[in-house]
Amino acid sequence: MSEIAPRGPAGSGKRRRRLAAATVMAAVGATTMTATPAAAQQPIGVGPLPITFNMTDENGSWFDSGLNLFGSSSLAVAVLPRLGTDIAVPSIGGPVLESDIGGLVDGVTGGAAGGATGGLTEGLTEGVGGITGGLLGGGEEPAAAPAPAPTPTSTSTTEEPEEAAEVEDTPAPTSTSTTDEPEEAAEAEATPTPAPAPAPAPAPAPSGGLLGLDDVLGLDQTLSAVKGIGASNAEAGGLALEAESLIGELNGVLAGLPADAPVDLLSLPVGVDLQGVLDSLAEFAVVGPPVSVTFNVDPARSEGIRNPIGLIAPEGAKEFPYMDAGGAFFGEKTIQLTEPGLYAFTDSVAPYMLGAVVVDDPLTLGLDFGKTLLVNGKDTPVPSNADIIQRLVNAFFTITNPNNWQVFSETEDVAWNPFQPPAPILQYDEAGKPVLIPNLDAYYDQKFDYPRTLPALNKKPDVPGVGEVWIATQMEDFAGKEKHGAITKINAENWTIDRKIAAPGIDMNNPHNMWTDKEYKYLYANEWFDNETDVFDRETGATVRQIEVGPNPAHVMTRPDTDQLVVGINAGTDIVELAPGGTEITRRINVDPESGITPHPHAHWTSHDGKTVVAPNTMTNEAVIVDMESGTVKHDSVGYFPIATSMTPDSKKAYLSDFLGMSISCVSLAEDACATPDGAVAHSSTIDLWQNYNPLTGPTGPWGGLTIQLPVSPDGKAMLAANTLSQTVSVIDPKTNKVVKDLPCNAGCHGGNFGAKKGGGYYAYISNKFSNASQIIDVDPNNDGDISDAAVAGQLVLGGTADTATDDELVAHAGVGGQGVVAIPLVYNGWSQEVPAGWREKLTPAQLNPIG
Structure with missing residues (x-):
């Protein structure tokens, strides 16, 4: 039977948790498109530097990464580390201190090899910056979405709760989870929850080709990675120069293509040549340690216990779907992301709570979804460009961005155009060929018929109901x-x-x-x-x-x-x-x-x-x-x-x-x-x-x-x-x-x-x-x-x-x-x-x- 522990009178635990939550929020601070994450919470992971999701009760921030990307607080991006043969990796047996981070990035990305300046370190750190600042949040920002319609003034009534006996049933976690007990604290008054800030409205798709998309497509990141490999390894110098030339040629080809249509890279002669050279360069910078993800369930932010599990992962991801017999918990659970690609998580208690991590390989174009993906509940892997993956990703951004929720009117038609990442995504088709989606927002607009018209809901049933x-x-x-x-x-x-x-x-x-x-x-x-x-x-x-x-x-x-x-x-x-x-x-x-x-x-x-x-x-x-x-x-x-x-x-x-x-x-x-x-x-x-x-x-x-x-x-x-x-x-x-x-x-x-x-x-x-x-x-x-x-x-x-x-x-x-x-x-x-x-x-x- 479940263990039940007596607690204080009704409501007392909530007031204690409110004070603790206020303390946490004061430490974390508000996040924006360019927010800096709180200490010890990393939305950007490089190798053993972990990503942390704080699981909360807050709308759209149920998996809170500490960063707001595309209006979602539930997304994080990790960079797949690539190690040169002479690179020394800092110890990952204990916690990574802030003072270690610079050396860690240098160590896993090539900056320590041969005294090279820049190198893969520059490529990766610029790539991460591009992802969080330029690629995802920088450049010309789209206009803000319109504010929600005002809420009507309502007639209020009052209530007085009675005291009631309380019980608690909290199973302890197992495996890599650790449990916490919330500390007692003085009571504090509740703070009204502010309405979330409007997310950016979707920018219009380019009317012509993809002009100047070297930044948008992440080609600068790939170019920096290529240069880093060439600078740190003399044997790779010739390949690096060839890759630089091909990247420039590819940029010119992509400039004439539409933003909302996937590009079969191997249908382009330059794409075939570039893919071959990048594959050869990868041999000089092998994959390093996995990316760590920690799920933190703190009663200060989540009054209920949670059980994060895997929903999507690249084929070959170890221990997917990350399910433990102990079930939900207060405390922490850490997993390792061992393959590049898309990882999505849900809470098995409330499975509309979602989080996601894209583990990106710097030697590819765009953000990597991986070659084949596993979907929890289905035995057969699917290519990353499969319809089911597109639908799940589309649902992710509808769910985790409150400004993407549908708001109907009784009196007028309303346009609904959910904002998706205007980012390049690298997927693979059933034959294993790379497919680049230049702009996911533009592509989903045409695939899912956005914007849509939400009709005025002024038709009630002709026959009334009862009661x-x-x-x-x-x-x-x-x-x-x-x-x-x-x-x-x-x-x-x-x-x-x-x-x-x-x-x-x-x-x-x-x-x-x-x-x-x-x-x-x-x-x-x-x-x-x-x-x-x-x-x-x-x-x-x-x-x-x-x-x-x-x-x-x-x-x-x-x-x-x-x-x-x-x-x-x-x-x-x-x-x-x-x-x-x-x-x-x-x-x-x-x-x-x-x-x-x-x-x-x-x-x-x-x-x-x-x-x-x-x-x-x-x-x-x-x-x-x-x-x-x-x-x-x-x-x-x-x-x-x-x-x-x-x-x-x-x-x-x-x-x-x-x-x-x-x-x-x-x-x-x-x-x-x-x-x-x-x-x-x-x-x-x-x-x-x-x-x-x-x-x-x-x-x-x-x-x-x-x-x-x-x-x-x-x-x-x-x-x-x-x-x-x-x-x-x-x-x-x-x-x-x-x-x-x-x-x-x-x-x-x-x-x-x-x-x-x-x-x-x-x-x-x-x-x-x-x-x-x-x-x-x-x-x-x-x-x-x-x-x-x-x-x-x-x-x-x-x-x-x-x-x-x-x-x-x-x-x-x-x-x-x-x-x-x-x-x-x-x-x-x-x-x-x-x-x-x-x-x-x-x-x-x-x-x-x-x-x-």
């Missing part, structure tokens, strides 16, 4: 609290935004998922970036109580038979059962007591009779099936990195979204109930969301990727799967397990749940993390049982108006961050029969008994 819908708008910022997030209420009967609960009195931290009790008195919400389940008065929004349940609780539901709460401890080992009203913890059930692995159970689902809970064990690729009567568990293997669960209304089968497997797993809970692709019925089966997707070339039909929530309609007619990567909702027939069609959603498509439609039928409410809007889907508009006509009935902007009641002033990212969804009245089988008076009258007999 209310609550959506966790997790990225919203408020004046009276430090942490992000609120819970937004939609009045489904008139499609207005009625209320926002920000809970500044408890500094609510990223509320993730909600549910209600059988009388609809309370609204339950989990603080995903902390360790509490919060209980609110559903009508007033006032805080009733908090209770600490364990690290990073994600989803909460009730048992329809007992009204007890069931909470999944996402960063831990347990499913936690609480008394009705969330007054106390009544039981903990370890979902993987024998493996020795921290399983990270995320989004569970409870059966219609309350006797079974199914949860995804993210780290073990299993469905855990919990018998709530006995507290025993059993497991079924599913796809890679399962993250969310649903059930059919008869509880005969469960579905799990395989987030990195790009599939959905069906698991029978009694007799065989899962349809297979050939029409049979089996204990388990897989819905392949990549059936119409080629990872090298792209989609040819409906497809999905990075699937999260996947609710089954209360009548069992349809399942909707929210796909983050493809920005689609897959409409699936649970009887056949076949994808019927795709429907569009927005950036960061994430959550979904069903609510009642007035007069019969159901609406599904879809949330989007990196958009301020929600889709309302009618899965069967004419109620004929055929879901092929499922459609988006309307969209809503979630930012609110002057009439929206709130307990704090909304200052940034209004309506953004949609994640968990709950519609009230609860219309799922088992809960629908218990709908209280005053609500029952609004439902049809079929909605009260959805499967008879």
